[in-house]
Amino acid sequence: MSNSAATRTELFERQLCVLDKICWTLTRSLDLNPSLDEVLKILHNEAEMKNGLIALKDYEMENLYISAVHSDSDVVQRAKEAARYQQGEGLVGSILKSQSSLVLPNLANEQRFLDRLELFELSLPFIGVPVKDQRGDVVGVLAAQPTSDPERFLAEECRFLNMIANLLAQLLRLLGEVEHQQQQLTDERDELRRRVRGKFGFENLMVGHTPTMVQMFEQIRRVSKWDTTVLLRGESGTGKELVASAIHYNSPRAHNSFIRLNCAALPENLLESELFGHEKGAFTGATRTRQGRFEQADKGTLFLDEIGEISPMFQAKLLRVLQEGEFERVGGNKTISVQVRIVAATNRNLEQEVRDGSFREDLYYRLNIMPINLPPLRERIEDIPELVNFLLTKIGKAQGRPLDISKNAVRKLMTHSWPGNVRELENTLERASIMAEEGVIEENDFSFNSAELMGGNFASLTSQSAPQIAPPPPQHPPQERGTSELSGSAEDADMDERRQVIAALEQAGWVQAKAARLLNMTPRQIAYRIQTMNIEVRKL
Numbered sequence: 348m349s350n351s352a353a354t355r356t357e358l359f360e361r362q363l364c365v366l367d368k369i370c371w372t373l374t375r376s377l378d379l380n381p382s383l384d385e386v387l388k389i390l391h392n393e394a395e396m397k398n399g400l401i402a403l404k405d406y407e408m409e410n411l412y413i414s415a416v417h418s419d420s421d422v423v424q425r426a427k428e429a430a431r432y433q434q435g436e437g438l439v440g441s442i443l444k445s446q447s448s449l450v451l452p453n454l455a456n457e458q459r460f461l462d463r464l465e466l467f468e469l470s471l472p473f474i475g476v477p478v479k480d481q482r483g484d485v486v487g488v489l490a491a492q493p494t495s496d497p498e499r500f501l502a503e504e505c506r507f508l509n510m511i512a513n514l515l516a517q518l519l520r521l522l523g524e525v526e527h528q529q530q531q532l533t534d535e536r537d538e539l540r541r542r543v544r545g546k547f548g549f550e551n552l553m554v555g556h557t558p559t560m561v562q563m564f565e566q567i568r569r570v571s572k573w574d575t576t577v578l579l580r581g582e583s584g585t586g587k588e589l590v591a592s593a594i595h596y597n598s599p600r601a602h603n604s605f606i607r608l609n610c611a612a613l614p615e616n617l618l619e620s621e622l623f624g625h626e627k628g629a630f631t632g633a634t635r636t637r638q639g640r641f642e643q644a645d646k647g648t649l650f651l652d653e654i655g656e657i658s659p660m661f662q663a664k665l666l667r668v669l670q671e672g673e674f675e676r677v678g679g680n681k682t683i684s685v686q687v688r689i690v691a692a693t694n695r696n697l698e699q700e701v702r703d704g705s706f707r708e709d710l711y712y713r714l715n716i717m718p719i720n721l722p723p724l725r726e727r728i729e730d731i732p733e734l735v736n737f738l739l740t741k742i743g744k745a746q747g748r749p750l751d752i753s754k755n756a757v758r759k760l761m762t763h764s765w766p767g768n769v770r771e772l773e774n775t776l777e778r779a780s781i782m783a784e785e786g787v788i789e790e791n792d793f794s795f796n797s798a799e800l801m802g803g804n805f806a807s808l809t810s811q812s813a814p815q816i817a818p819p820p821p822q823h824p825p826q827e828r829g830t831s832e833l834s835g836s837a838e839d840a841d842m843d844e845r846r847q848v849i850a851a852l853e854q855a856g857w858v859q860a861k862a863a864r865l866l867n868m869t870p871r872q873i874a875y876r877i878q879t880m881n882i883e884v885r886k887l
Protein backbone atom coordinates (compact mmCIF):
# COMPACT_ATOMS: atom_id res chain seq x y z
CA MET A 348 0.00 0.00 0.00
CA SER A 349 1.83 3.01 -1.24
CA ASN A 350 -0.37 5.93 -0.21
CA SER A 351 -3.41 6.37 1.98
CA ALA A 352 -5.81 7.15 -0.93
CA ALA A 353 -4.90 3.95 -2.78
CA THR A 354 -5.12 2.00 0.42
CA ARG A 355 -8.52 3.47 1.16
CA THR A 356 -9.71 2.46 -2.31
CA GLU A 357 -8.37 -1.03 -1.77
CA LEU A 358 -10.05 -1.17 1.59
CA PHE A 359 -13.39 -0.10 0.10
CA GLU A 360 -13.08 -2.63 -2.69
CA ARG A 361 -12.42 -5.38 -0.21
CA GLN A 362 -15.28 -4.23 1.98
CA LEU A 363 -17.66 -4.23 -1.00
CA CYS A 364 -16.73 -7.81 -1.84
CA VAL A 365 -17.22 -8.83 1.77
CA LEU A 366 -20.58 -7.05 1.99
CA ASP A 367 -21.70 -8.81 -1.16
CA LYS A 368 -20.75 -12.15 0.32
CA ILE A 369 -22.44 -11.44 3.65
CA CYS A 370 -25.64 -10.27 1.88
CA TRP A 371 -25.65 -13.49 -0.07
CA THR A 372 -25.16 -15.54 3.11
CA LEU A 373 -27.94 -13.76 4.98
CA THR A 374 -30.49 -14.03 2.20
CA ARG A 375 -29.80 -17.71 1.66
CA SER A 376 -31.05 -19.02 5.00
CA LEU A 377 -33.40 -18.12 7.83
CA ASP A 378 -31.46 -20.28 10.24
CA LEU A 379 -30.11 -17.71 12.66
CA ASN A 380 -27.14 -19.29 14.41
CA PRO A 381 -25.36 -20.81 11.38
CA SER A 382 -25.87 -17.50 9.53
CA LEU A 383 -24.25 -15.53 12.35
CA ASP A 384 -21.34 -17.97 12.55
CA GLU A 385 -20.85 -17.61 8.81
CA VAL A 386 -20.82 -13.79 9.00
CA LEU A 387 -18.03 -13.86 11.61
CA LYS A 388 -16.10 -16.41 9.60
CA ILE A 389 -16.26 -14.20 6.46
CA LEU A 390 -15.11 -11.19 8.52
CA HIS A 391 -12.18 -13.19 9.79
CA ASN A 392 -11.15 -14.80 6.51
CA GLU A 393 -11.82 -11.98 4.07
CA ALA A 394 -12.02 -8.67 5.92
CA GLU A 395 -9.07 -9.06 8.30
CA MET A 396 -11.39 -8.74 11.30
CA LYS A 397 -10.36 -11.12 14.07
CA ASN A 398 -12.18 -12.34 17.17
CA GLY A 399 -15.66 -11.49 16.01
CA LEU A 400 -18.59 -11.57 18.42
CA ILE A 401 -22.35 -11.17 18.05
CA ALA A 402 -24.48 -10.70 21.16
CA LEU A 403 -28.28 -10.60 20.98
CA LYS A 404 -30.92 -9.23 23.29
CA ASP A 405 -32.77 -11.58 25.63
CA TYR A 406 -36.11 -9.80 25.89
CA GLU A 407 -37.17 -11.59 29.06
CA MET A 408 -33.94 -10.96 30.96
CA GLU A 409 -33.36 -7.51 29.45
CA ASN A 410 -29.68 -8.31 28.83
CA LEU A 411 -27.44 -9.58 26.03
CA TYR A 412 -26.29 -13.15 25.51
CA ILE A 413 -23.50 -14.26 23.19
CA SER A 414 -25.01 -15.77 20.08
CA ALA A 415 -21.83 -16.31 18.02
CA VAL A 416 -18.05 -15.91 18.42
CA HIS A 417 -15.27 -16.59 16.01
CA SER A 418 -12.45 -18.22 17.88
CA ASP A 419 -10.62 -21.49 17.78
CA SER A 420 -10.24 -21.52 21.53
CA ASP A 421 -12.32 -23.99 23.54
CA VAL A 422 -12.21 -21.63 26.50
CA VAL A 423 -14.06 -19.00 24.50
CA GLN A 424 -16.65 -21.47 23.24
CA ARG A 425 -17.32 -22.59 26.82
CA ALA A 426 -17.41 -19.07 28.24
CA LYS A 427 -19.82 -18.09 25.48
CA GLU A 428 -22.52 -20.36 26.93
CA ALA A 429 -22.52 -18.58 30.27
CA ALA A 430 -21.64 -15.00 29.38
CA ARG A 431 -24.36 -12.37 29.70
CA TYR A 432 -24.00 -8.60 29.64
CA GLN A 433 -26.25 -6.27 31.58
CA GLN A 434 -26.60 -2.66 30.46
CA GLY A 435 -23.30 -0.88 31.02
CA GLU A 436 -21.43 -4.07 31.87
CA GLY A 437 -18.12 -4.49 30.01
CA LEU A 438 -17.58 -3.20 26.48
CA VAL A 439 -20.61 -5.04 25.08
CA GLY A 440 -22.89 -3.76 27.87
CA SER A 441 -21.60 -0.22 27.33
CA ILE A 442 -22.69 -0.33 23.68
CA LEU A 443 -26.13 -1.57 24.79
CA LYS A 444 -26.38 1.32 27.21
CA SER A 445 -24.97 4.11 25.02
CA GLN A 446 -26.71 2.77 21.87
CA SER A 447 -23.69 3.92 19.85
CA SER A 448 -20.53 2.48 18.37
CA LEU A 449 -17.36 2.09 20.40
CA VAL A 450 -13.95 2.36 18.73
CA LEU A 451 -10.82 1.75 20.83
CA PRO A 452 -7.30 1.90 19.31
CA ASN A 453 -6.17 -0.66 21.85
CA LEU A 454 -7.59 -2.45 24.86
CA ALA A 455 -4.60 -2.38 27.15
CA ASN A 456 -5.67 0.68 29.13
CA GLU A 457 -9.38 0.26 28.81
CA GLN A 458 -11.10 0.28 32.23
CA ARG A 459 -14.42 -1.13 30.96
CA PHE A 460 -12.77 -4.17 29.39
CA LEU A 461 -13.57 -7.22 31.58
CA ASP A 462 -11.99 -9.96 29.39
CA ARG A 463 -14.58 -12.45 30.62
CA LEU A 464 -14.49 -14.37 27.34
CA GLU A 465 -10.71 -14.30 26.94
CA LEU A 466 -11.48 -13.55 23.29
CA PHE A 467 -10.04 -10.11 22.54
CA GLU A 468 -6.33 -9.33 22.19
CA LEU A 469 -4.95 -6.38 24.15
CA SER A 470 -2.60 -5.34 21.35
CA LEU A 471 -5.34 -4.92 18.76
CA PRO A 472 -7.96 -2.18 18.33
CA PHE A 473 -11.58 -2.95 19.20
CA ILE A 474 -14.68 -1.93 17.25
CA GLY A 475 -18.16 -2.63 18.62
CA VAL A 476 -21.40 -1.46 16.98
CA PRO A 477 -25.03 -1.72 18.02
CA VAL A 478 -27.55 -3.73 16.00
CA LYS A 479 -30.73 -1.66 16.01
CA ASP A 480 -34.30 -2.54 15.13
CA GLN A 481 -36.55 -0.29 13.01
CA ARG A 482 -37.49 1.76 16.08
CA GLY A 483 -33.82 2.38 16.82
CA ASP A 484 -33.72 0.11 19.90
CA VAL A 485 -30.57 -1.93 20.42
CA VAL A 486 -31.29 -5.62 19.80
CA GLY A 487 -27.69 -6.78 19.63
CA VAL A 488 -24.00 -5.93 19.39
CA LEU A 489 -21.46 -6.81 16.71
CA ALA A 490 -17.78 -6.52 17.66
CA ALA A 491 -14.43 -7.47 16.10
CA GLN A 492 -10.72 -6.55 16.03
CA PRO A 493 -9.24 -5.19 12.77
CA THR A 494 -5.76 -6.52 12.11
CA SER A 495 -4.40 -4.81 8.97
CA ASP A 496 -2.79 -1.40 9.27
CA PRO A 497 -5.44 -0.76 11.84
CA GLU A 498 -4.94 2.66 13.33
CA ARG A 499 -5.33 4.53 10.07
CA PHE A 500 -8.81 3.38 9.00
CA LEU A 501 -10.66 2.70 12.21
CA ALA A 502 -13.52 5.06 11.25
CA GLU A 503 -13.93 3.29 7.88
CA GLU A 504 -13.84 -0.12 9.52
CA CYS A 505 -16.44 1.07 12.05
CA ARG A 506 -18.74 2.30 9.25
CA PHE A 507 -18.27 -1.06 7.54
CA LEU A 508 -19.28 -2.99 10.69
CA ASN A 509 -22.31 -0.70 11.02
CA MET A 510 -23.42 -1.73 7.53
CA ILE A 511 -23.14 -5.36 8.52
CA ALA A 512 -25.03 -4.63 11.73
CA ASN A 513 -27.85 -3.20 9.58
CA LEU A 514 -27.94 -6.38 7.54
CA LEU A 515 -28.12 -8.40 10.76
CA ALA A 516 -30.98 -6.19 11.95
CA GLN A 517 -32.83 -6.96 8.70
CA LEU A 518 -32.37 -10.67 9.27
CA LEU A 519 -33.61 -10.42 12.85
CA ARG A 520 -36.65 -8.41 11.76
CA LEU A 521 -37.47 -10.96 9.08
CA LEU A 522 -37.15 -13.82 11.53
CA GLY A 523 -39.37 -11.98 14.01
CA GLU A 524 -42.01 -11.48 11.30
CA VAL A 525 -41.88 -15.11 10.23
CA GLU A 526 -42.27 -16.20 13.84
CA HIS A 527 -45.11 -13.75 14.35
CA GLN A 528 -46.89 -14.94 11.22
CA GLN A 529 -46.42 -18.55 12.23
CA GLN A 530 -47.91 -17.75 15.64
CA GLN A 531 -50.81 -15.93 13.98
CA LEU A 532 -51.45 -18.89 11.70
CA THR A 533 -51.39 -21.28 14.67
CA ASP A 534 -53.77 -19.01 16.61
CA GLU A 535 -56.09 -18.72 13.61
CA ARG A 536 -56.03 -22.47 13.10
CA ASP A 537 -56.88 -23.09 16.78
CA GLU A 538 -59.64 -20.50 16.66
CA LEU A 539 -61.10 -22.02 13.47
CA ARG A 540 -60.97 -25.46 15.03
CA ARG A 541 -62.77 -24.15 18.09
CA ARG A 542 -65.38 -22.45 15.93
CA VAL A 543 -65.87 -25.48 13.72
CA ARG A 544 -66.23 -27.65 16.78
CA GLY A 545 -68.59 -25.19 18.37
CA LYS A 546 -70.71 -24.73 15.31
CA PHE A 547 -70.64 -28.10 13.70
CA GLY A 548 -69.28 -30.23 16.53
CA PHE A 549 -72.42 -32.10 17.35
CA GLU A 550 -73.49 -32.51 13.76
CA ASN A 551 -70.13 -34.02 12.90
CA LEU A 552 -70.03 -36.23 15.95
CA MET A 553 -73.59 -37.10 16.81
CA VAL A 554 -76.91 -37.31 15.08
CA GLY A 555 -80.48 -37.21 16.33
CA HIS A 556 -83.42 -34.95 15.64
CA THR A 557 -86.04 -36.22 18.08
CA PRO A 558 -87.11 -33.62 20.67
CA THR A 559 -85.17 -35.35 23.48
CA MET A 560 -81.98 -35.29 21.42
CA VAL A 561 -82.45 -31.69 20.30
CA GLN A 562 -82.97 -30.70 23.92
CA MET A 563 -79.86 -32.64 24.90
CA PHE A 564 -77.76 -30.91 22.22
CA GLU A 565 -78.93 -27.57 23.58
CA GLN A 566 -77.93 -28.62 27.10
CA ILE A 567 -74.48 -29.66 25.85
CA ARG A 568 -74.04 -26.36 24.04
CA ARG A 569 -74.90 -24.37 27.14
CA VAL A 570 -72.96 -26.39 29.67
CA SER A 571 -69.83 -26.54 27.52
CA LYS A 572 -69.00 -22.90 28.13
CA TRP A 573 -68.61 -23.36 31.87
CA ASP A 574 -66.42 -25.42 34.15
CA THR A 575 -69.42 -27.03 35.84
CA THR A 576 -69.25 -30.71 36.71
CA VAL A 577 -71.56 -32.71 34.46
CA LEU A 578 -73.15 -36.07 35.22
CA LEU A 579 -74.17 -38.04 32.14
CA ARG A 580 -76.86 -40.59 32.76
CA GLY A 581 -77.94 -43.22 30.32
CA GLU A 582 -77.77 -46.88 29.42
CA SER A 583 -74.69 -48.46 27.96
CA GLY A 584 -74.05 -47.45 24.36
CA THR A 585 -76.27 -44.35 24.37
CA GLY A 586 -73.31 -42.09 23.61
CA LYS A 587 -72.14 -40.89 27.02
CA GLU A 588 -68.49 -40.85 26.04
CA LEU A 589 -69.35 -39.07 22.82
CA VAL A 590 -71.25 -36.39 24.75
CA ALA A 591 -68.35 -36.03 27.20
CA SER A 592 -65.95 -35.37 24.32
CA ALA A 593 -68.45 -32.99 22.66
CA ILE A 594 -68.59 -31.01 25.93
CA HIS A 595 -64.80 -30.87 26.13
CA TYR A 596 -64.19 -29.89 22.51
CA ASN A 597 -66.83 -27.19 22.64
CA SER A 598 -65.43 -25.74 25.85
CA PRO A 599 -62.70 -23.15 26.44
CA ARG A 600 -60.54 -26.12 27.55
CA ALA A 601 -60.67 -27.64 24.06
CA HIS A 602 -56.96 -27.07 23.38
CA ASN A 603 -56.01 -28.98 26.55
CA SER A 604 -56.32 -32.71 27.22
CA PHE A 605 -59.46 -34.79 27.26
CA ILE A 606 -58.64 -37.80 29.43
CA ARG A 607 -60.99 -40.70 30.08
CA LEU A 608 -61.02 -43.43 32.67
CA ASN A 609 -63.44 -46.29 33.05
CA CYS A 610 -63.77 -46.71 36.80
CA ALA A 611 -65.28 -50.18 36.43
CA ALA A 612 -62.38 -51.55 34.46
CA LEU A 613 -59.81 -51.56 37.26
CA PRO A 614 -59.52 -52.99 40.77
CA GLU A 615 -59.37 -50.37 43.51
CA ASN A 616 -55.60 -50.28 44.06
CA LEU A 617 -54.91 -49.87 40.36
CA LEU A 618 -57.67 -47.31 40.05
CA GLU A 619 -56.00 -45.20 42.71
CA SER A 620 -52.60 -45.16 41.02
CA GLU A 621 -54.23 -44.70 37.63
CA LEU A 622 -56.11 -41.62 38.81
CA PHE A 623 -53.59 -40.07 41.17
CA GLY A 624 -50.33 -41.47 39.75
CA HIS A 625 -47.60 -43.02 41.84
CA GLU A 626 -44.07 -42.36 43.01
CA LYS A 627 -41.18 -44.57 42.02
CA GLY A 628 -41.05 -47.58 44.37
CA ALA A 629 -44.58 -46.98 45.72
CA PHE A 630 -45.34 -50.66 45.11
CA THR A 631 -43.79 -53.67 43.40
CA GLY A 632 -43.47 -52.87 39.73
CA ALA A 633 -43.53 -49.10 40.19
CA THR A 634 -40.13 -48.68 38.59
CA ARG A 635 -40.63 -45.01 37.83
CA THR A 636 -42.75 -42.08 38.93
CA ARG A 637 -45.92 -41.82 36.88
CA GLN A 638 -48.48 -39.07 36.47
CA GLY A 639 -52.09 -40.05 37.05
CA ARG A 640 -55.08 -39.10 34.95
CA PHE A 641 -55.86 -36.12 37.15
CA GLU A 642 -52.46 -34.61 36.41
CA GLN A 643 -52.71 -35.46 32.71
CA ALA A 644 -56.08 -33.71 32.58
CA ASP A 645 -54.83 -30.53 34.28
CA LYS A 646 -56.56 -27.52 32.66
CA GLY A 647 -58.54 -29.98 30.55
CA THR A 648 -61.39 -32.42 31.12
CA LEU A 649 -61.42 -35.76 32.93
CA PHE A 650 -64.18 -38.14 31.90
CA LEU A 651 -64.92 -40.63 34.66
CA ASP A 652 -67.02 -43.37 33.10
CA GLU A 653 -68.98 -45.80 35.31
CA ILE A 654 -68.60 -43.59 38.36
CA GLY A 655 -71.28 -45.62 40.16
CA GLU A 656 -68.91 -48.58 40.34
CA ILE A 657 -66.36 -47.16 42.78
CA SER A 658 -66.18 -48.42 46.34
CA PRO A 659 -67.21 -46.22 49.31
CA MET A 660 -63.55 -45.94 50.35
CA PHE A 661 -62.56 -44.67 46.96
CA GLN A 662 -65.57 -42.36 46.87
CA ALA A 663 -64.08 -40.54 49.89
CA LYS A 664 -60.75 -40.09 48.10
CA LEU A 665 -62.44 -38.81 44.98
CA LEU A 666 -64.58 -36.41 46.99
CA ARG A 667 -61.48 -34.76 48.39
CA VAL A 668 -60.03 -34.07 44.95
CA LEU A 669 -63.36 -32.76 43.69
CA GLN A 670 -63.70 -30.46 46.71
CA GLU A 671 -60.15 -29.23 47.02
CA GLY A 672 -58.57 -29.93 43.63
CA GLU A 673 -55.67 -31.54 45.55
CA PHE A 674 -54.28 -35.02 46.01
CA GLU A 675 -51.06 -36.96 46.58
CA ARG A 676 -49.57 -39.56 44.27
CA VAL A 677 -49.63 -43.12 45.67
CA GLY A 678 -46.51 -43.47 47.81
CA GLY A 679 -45.89 -39.72 47.81
CA ASN A 680 -46.49 -36.95 50.30
CA LYS A 681 -46.26 -33.91 48.05
CA THR A 682 -49.68 -32.34 47.55
CA ILE A 683 -50.46 -31.76 43.90
CA SER A 684 -53.01 -29.17 42.78
CA VAL A 685 -54.91 -29.43 39.52
CA GLN A 686 -57.65 -27.59 37.67
CA VAL A 687 -59.70 -30.30 36.08
CA ARG A 688 -63.22 -30.21 34.76
CA ILE A 689 -65.06 -33.39 35.62
CA VAL A 690 -67.57 -35.08 33.39
CA ALA A 691 -68.80 -38.29 35.03
CA ALA A 692 -71.11 -40.95 33.65
CA THR A 693 -73.22 -43.71 35.06
CA ASN A 694 -76.04 -45.98 34.08
CA ARG A 695 -76.86 -46.74 37.70
CA ASN A 696 -79.70 -45.35 39.77
CA LEU A 697 -77.45 -43.27 42.01
CA GLU A 698 -80.38 -41.90 44.05
CA GLN A 699 -81.32 -45.44 45.03
CA GLU A 700 -77.70 -46.20 45.87
CA VAL A 701 -77.52 -43.12 48.07
CA ARG A 702 -80.68 -44.32 49.86
CA ASP A 703 -79.14 -47.79 50.23
CA GLY A 704 -75.98 -46.25 51.61
CA SER A 705 -73.68 -47.63 48.91
CA PHE A 706 -73.00 -44.22 47.33
CA ARG A 707 -71.96 -41.20 49.41
CA GLU A 708 -74.56 -38.48 49.44
CA ASP A 709 -71.97 -35.67 49.48
CA LEU A 710 -70.23 -37.11 46.43
CA TYR A 711 -73.58 -37.53 44.69
CA TYR A 712 -74.33 -33.81 45.17
CA ARG A 713 -70.82 -32.89 43.99
CA LEU A 714 -71.33 -34.84 40.78
CA ASN A 715 -74.97 -34.17 40.11
CA ILE A 716 -74.59 -30.43 39.58
CA MET A 717 -75.61 -30.57 35.94
CA PRO A 718 -77.17 -33.91 35.00
CA ILE A 719 -77.77 -34.74 31.33
CA ASN A 720 -79.96 -37.73 30.48
CA LEU A 721 -79.21 -39.68 27.32
CA PRO A 722 -82.34 -41.38 26.04
CA PRO A 723 -82.14 -45.08 25.11
CA LEU A 724 -82.42 -45.81 21.40
CA ARG A 725 -85.73 -47.68 21.79
CA GLU A 726 -87.31 -44.39 22.92
CA ARG A 727 -86.19 -42.60 19.78
CA ILE A 728 -86.63 -45.15 17.04
CA GLU A 729 -87.33 -42.26 14.61
CA ASP A 730 -83.62 -41.39 14.80
CA ILE A 731 -82.64 -44.79 13.39
CA PRO A 732 -82.66 -43.90 9.65
CA GLU A 733 -80.45 -40.87 10.29
CA LEU A 734 -78.18 -42.85 12.58
CA VAL A 735 -77.92 -45.67 10.03
CA ASN A 736 -76.79 -43.22 7.34
CA PHE A 737 -74.30 -41.62 9.68
CA LEU A 738 -72.88 -44.93 10.92
CA LEU A 739 -72.72 -46.46 7.42
CA THR A 740 -70.68 -43.49 6.22
CA LYS A 741 -68.33 -44.03 9.18
CA ILE A 742 -68.04 -47.80 8.58
CA GLY A 743 -67.72 -47.26 4.81
CA LYS A 744 -64.82 -44.88 5.38
CA ALA A 745 -63.05 -47.49 7.48
CA GLN A 746 -63.67 -50.16 4.83
CA GLY A 747 -62.68 -47.82 2.01
CA ARG A 748 -65.91 -48.33 0.00
CA PRO A 749 -69.35 -46.70 -0.13
CA LEU A 750 -72.11 -48.59 1.72
CA ASP A 751 -75.84 -48.47 1.16
CA ILE A 752 -78.86 -50.09 2.76
CA SER A 753 -82.31 -51.07 1.47
CA LYS A 754 -85.49 -49.48 2.86
CA ASN A 755 -86.72 -52.86 4.13
CA ALA A 756 -83.49 -53.37 5.99
CA VAL A 757 -83.87 -49.99 7.73
CA ARG A 758 -87.48 -50.88 8.58
CA LYS A 759 -86.30 -54.12 10.14
CA LEU A 760 -83.79 -52.21 12.26
CA MET A 761 -86.62 -49.98 13.48
CA THR A 762 -88.51 -52.96 14.87
CA HIS A 763 -85.64 -54.05 17.08
CA SER A 764 -85.45 -52.96 20.72
CA TRP A 765 -81.68 -52.19 20.89
CA PRO A 766 -80.71 -53.05 24.46
CA GLY A 767 -77.13 -52.13 23.56
CA ASN A 768 -78.32 -48.83 22.04
CA VAL A 769 -76.26 -47.02 19.38
CA ARG A 770 -73.20 -49.19 19.99
CA GLU A 771 -75.25 -52.30 19.22
CA LEU A 772 -76.68 -50.62 16.10
CA GLU A 773 -73.16 -49.77 14.97
CA ASN A 774 -71.92 -53.33 15.58
CA THR A 775 -74.95 -54.79 13.81
CA LEU A 776 -74.36 -52.59 10.76
CA GLU A 777 -70.68 -53.46 10.72
CA ARG A 778 -71.45 -57.18 10.76
CA ALA A 779 -74.11 -56.75 8.06
CA SER A 780 -71.77 -54.74 5.85
CA ILE A 781 -69.36 -57.66 5.85
CA MET A 782 -72.19 -59.96 4.71
CA ALA A 783 -73.16 -57.47 1.99
CA GLU A 784 -70.45 -58.20 -0.52
CA GLU A 785 -71.76 -55.68 -3.04
CA GLY A 786 -71.93 -52.99 -0.38
CA VAL A 787 -75.75 -52.81 -0.20
CA ILE A 788 -77.17 -54.13 3.06
CA GLU A 789 -80.42 -56.13 2.80
CA GLU A 790 -82.64 -57.25 5.66
CA ASN A 791 -81.30 -60.81 5.51
CA ASP A 792 -77.79 -59.57 6.21
CA PHE A 793 -78.62 -58.93 9.88
CA SER A 794 -77.81 -61.48 12.53
CA PHE A 795 -79.28 -60.33 15.80
CA ASN A 796 -78.20 -62.16 18.87
CA SER A 797 -81.05 -64.38 20.09
CA ALA A 798 -81.15 -62.56 23.43
CA GLU A 799 -81.86 -59.33 21.58
CA LEU A 800 -84.66 -60.94 19.58
CA MET A 801 -86.26 -62.15 22.79
CA GLY A 802 -87.55 -58.64 23.30
CA GLY A 803 -84.14 -57.08 23.58
CA ASN A 804 -83.63 -58.08 27.17
CA PHE A 805 -80.59 -60.01 28.20
CA ALA A 806 -82.20 -60.59 31.57
CA SER A 807 -84.43 -63.24 30.00
CA LEU A 808 -81.34 -65.37 29.60
CA THR A 809 -80.51 -65.28 33.26
CA SER A 810 -84.00 -66.17 34.46
CA GLN A 811 -82.95 -69.71 33.45
CA SER A 812 -79.36 -69.42 34.55
CA ALA A 813 -79.00 -67.15 37.51
CA PRO A 814 -77.62 -69.48 40.21
CA GLN A 815 -74.19 -68.69 41.62
CA ILE A 816 -72.78 -71.94 40.36
CA ALA A 817 -74.10 -73.01 37.00
CA PRO A 818 -76.03 -76.29 37.12
CA PRO A 819 -74.92 -79.09 34.81
CA PRO A 820 -76.54 -78.79 31.39
CA PRO A 821 -79.95 -80.55 31.25
CA GLN A 822 -79.78 -84.10 29.93
CA HIS A 823 -81.78 -84.39 26.74
CA PRO A 824 -82.66 -87.71 25.21
CA PRO A 825 -80.74 -88.45 22.07
CA GLN A 826 -82.45 -86.84 19.11
CA GLU A 827 -82.58 -87.27 15.40
CA ARG A 828 -80.20 -84.88 13.75
CA GLY A 829 -82.89 -82.97 11.86
CA THR A 830 -85.02 -82.49 14.98
CA SER A 831 -82.09 -81.39 17.08
CA GLU A 832 -81.37 -78.62 14.60
CA LEU A 833 -84.94 -77.40 14.89
CA SER A 834 -85.59 -77.72 18.60
CA GLY A 835 -82.05 -77.18 19.80
CA SER A 836 -79.87 -79.62 21.73
CA ALA A 837 -78.13 -79.00 25.04
CA GLU A 838 -75.05 -78.23 23.04
CA ASP A 839 -76.95 -75.66 20.97
CA ALA A 840 -78.33 -74.12 24.14
CA ASP A 841 -74.81 -73.88 25.53
CA MET A 842 -73.64 -72.32 22.31
CA ASP A 843 -76.51 -69.83 22.47
CA GLU A 844 -75.66 -68.91 26.00
CA ARG A 845 -72.01 -68.59 25.11
CA ARG A 846 -72.90 -66.30 22.21
CA GLN A 847 -75.08 -64.21 24.50
CA VAL A 848 -72.32 -63.82 27.06
CA ILE A 849 -69.90 -62.83 24.30
CA ALA A 850 -72.46 -60.40 22.84
CA ALA A 851 -72.97 -58.82 26.24
CA LEU A 852 -69.21 -58.55 26.75
CA GLU A 853 -68.88 -57.04 23.32
CA GLN A 854 -71.54 -54.46 24.07
CA ALA A 855 -69.99 -53.70 27.39
CA GLY A 856 -66.64 -53.06 25.75
CA TRP A 857 -65.38 -56.22 27.52
CA VAL A 858 -65.92 -54.70 30.94
CA GLN A 859 -67.11 -57.73 32.86
CA ALA A 860 -68.98 -55.84 35.58
CA LYS A 861 -70.96 -54.02 32.92
CA ALA A 862 -71.68 -57.16 30.90
CA ALA A 863 -72.83 -58.86 34.09
CA ARG A 864 -75.38 -56.10 34.60
CA LEU A 865 -76.66 -56.45 31.06
CA LEU A 866 -77.20 -60.13 31.73
CA ASN A 867 -78.58 -59.48 35.19
CA MET A 868 -75.79 -61.55 36.69
CA THR A 869 -73.37 -60.90 39.48
CA PRO A 870 -69.73 -60.28 38.54
CA ARG A 871 -68.89 -63.69 40.03
CA GLN A 872 -71.46 -65.41 37.84
CA ILE A 873 -70.13 -63.88 34.66
CA ALA A 874 -66.54 -64.62 35.64
CA TYR A 875 -67.56 -68.25 36.24
CA ARG A 876 -69.23 -68.46 32.82
CA ILE A 877 -66.31 -66.86 31.05
CA GLN A 878 -64.09 -69.50 32.58
CA THR A 879 -66.30 -72.54 32.01
CA MET A 880 -67.33 -71.47 28.51
CA ASN A 881 -63.71 -70.94 27.59
CA ILE A 882 -64.30 -67.40 26.44
CA GLU A 883 -61.14 -65.63 25.56
CA VAL A 884 -61.28 -62.24 27.25
CA ARG A 885 -60.23 -59.85 24.55
CA LYS A 886 -59.47 -56.66 26.38
CA LEU A 887 -60.30 -54.74 29.48
Ligand SMILES: Nc1ncnc2c1ncn2[C@@H]1O[C@H](COP(=O)(O)OP(=O)(O)OP(=O)(O)O)[C@@H](O)[C@H]1O
Binds near residue numbers: 652737773856
Ligand atom coordinates in the same frame (compact mmCIF):
# COMPACT_ATOMS: atom_id res chain seq x y z
N1 LIG B 1 -76.14 -39.84 18.75
C1 LIG B 1 -75.14 -40.53 18.21
N2 LIG B 1 -74.77 -40.28 16.95
C2 LIG B 1 -73.77 -40.98 16.37
N3 LIG B 1 -73.09 -41.96 16.97
C3 LIG B 1 -73.39 -42.25 18.23
C4 LIG B 1 -74.43 -41.54 18.91
N4 LIG B 1 -74.52 -42.05 20.16
C5 LIG B 1 -73.58 -43.01 20.25
N5 LIG B 1 -72.90 -43.13 19.10
C6 LIG B 1 -71.84 -44.11 18.81
O1 LIG B 1 -72.15 -45.29 19.54
C7 LIG B 1 -70.99 -45.87 20.12
C8 LIG B 1 -71.15 -45.96 21.64
O2 LIG B 1 -71.16 -44.66 22.20
P1 LIG B 1 -70.43 -44.33 23.60
O3 LIG B 1 -69.21 -45.19 23.75
O4 LIG B 1 -70.29 -42.89 23.69
O5 LIG B 1 -71.55 -44.89 24.60
P2 LIG B 1 -71.52 -44.92 26.20
O6 LIG B 1 -72.86 -44.48 26.65
O7 LIG B 1 -70.34 -44.17 26.70
O8 LIG B 1 -71.34 -46.45 26.47
P3 LIG B 1 -70.80 -47.16 27.83
O9 LIG B 1 -71.70 -46.72 28.94
O10 LIG B 1 -70.98 -48.60 27.49
O11 LIG B 1 -69.38 -46.77 27.97
C9 LIG B 1 -69.83 -44.99 19.72
O12 LIG B 1 -69.20 -45.55 18.59
C10 LIG B 1 -70.48 -43.68 19.36
O13 LIG B 1 -69.72 -43.03 18.38
